[in-house]
Amino acid sequence: MVYSIAWNYLRNQALAEEVAQEAFLELHRRMAQIESEAHAVHFLRRVAVHRAIDEGRRTRLQSRMGLEGVPEPAERPRAGDPMLEAALGRLVAGLPGRARMIVILRYQEDLEPTEIALILGIPVGTVKSSLHRALSVLRKRMARKWKGVLQ
Numbered sequence: 001m002v003y004s005i006a007w008n009y010l011r012n013q014a015l016a017e018e019v020a021q022e023a024f025l026e027l028h029r030r031m032a033q034i035e036s037e038a039h040a041v042h043f044l045r046r047v048a049v050h051r052a053i054d055e056g057r058r059t060r061l062q063s064r065m066g067l068e069g070v071p072e073p074a075e076r077p078r079a080g081d082p083m084l085e086a087a088l089g090r091l092v093a094g095l096p097g098r099a100r101m102i103v104i105l106r107y108q109e110d111l112e113p114t115e116i117a118l119i120l121g122i123p124v125g126t127v128k129s130s131l132h133r134a135l136s137v138l139r140k141r142m143a144r145k146w147k148g149v150l151q
Helices: 002-010 013-029 037-059 082-093 097-108 113-120 124-150
Strands: none
Touching: 002 013, 002 037, 002 097, 013 037, 037 097, 037 113, 082 097, 082 124, 097 113, 097 124, 113 124
């Protein structure tokens, strides 16, 4: 879960591994404060989200290497269109930081808006409106992309 959040946000294996390592180190440091397994999961998600966003801000202005040769992280096999998934992944990667994280937490991690609000420390209404705007942007970009392909 921690690596998945970081990788889906950063799209860089090394950075995602660093973020995951930092999240687990932080959990280890605060183990005495953790009350339950659910609290640990929430804590790890929160740390992973914030560290991934911070790392994304740090690396945004740096040049990036292409990810064409990097394999996807191991996960359960899915049936679907790999070209569509790749195109959608690029579109999501083009969203602004917080909106991208909200989309990832909602659809990749399958969290409810109330859970996302707790993790990000923002109101539920902000999560819902950000998600609505992000999906609208993705629909428009996808329509433009497919319009060019179909013509």
